[in-house]
Amino acid sequence: MTDTQDPVLDPAAMTGYEQLLAMRDGRMPPAPISALVGMIDFDGEVGAMRVALVPEQRHYNPLGTVHGGVISTLLDTAAGCSVHSTLGVGERYTSLDLTVKFLRAVTAQTGRIEARGTVLQRGRRTALAEAQILDTEGRLLAHATSSCLIFS
Template identity: 35%
Template structure:
């Protein structure tokens, strides 16, 4: 599991967003040349791989996501899924083009546990001029689906 260096978490400068394609942007984040989004520190998630149409994340529920019943709040899995979904969409976009989420659907199938390692893979389903859709699965160490989701995103210029 990667250790999150909170000094590397910050908004990505807008000039970088305007001049780098989605894949180029995320490759620079993985390499440490650009900061990772602050949500990575909150949800304890880190991008491992990126290619056009696919984003792979590693994540581990932090203790600050424990709910009153002692389990991991469902919002953690939803956050990790949303990250992988959005990055799969963004990986398809050229420089100067971004997206915003229009809809997200998630299903939780198992209870994640604090401190355990999970992989979350987002994959593009469709990529048009105005909208894109993606799917993602959150997988545990035994290769079981813990949660899955889909998204529809609106494509925008920066």
């Protein structure tokens, strides 16, 4: 589907990458979790997607750092959307697992962070993806792997 076609989009007639671009461009609503957490700068290409966040105190756990659930959400989004970007028309996916390694504490002082996801292997029924969260200086803050089930 291109921008010159009917402005009424039918997600069921789009590839996964086309769906993600439509969300990025505001032609389809984004996933509600992105607004809840405050995700920004969603973009990428087939097989590799990224999303960013500027940490705030609202993301903190009782210890005064960004909650692991927020970090995991960013990693899951980058990895999962990377798999989503490979889907053909009529295909769907669900995450089977997410394994996260927290490597550095993240606070508001860390500044903007970016989760970068990549599909490592895409088969007919499963996909394996990874995601990394980096700060603006390129330091690795967290890493995850995710297995996804692909179905029609």
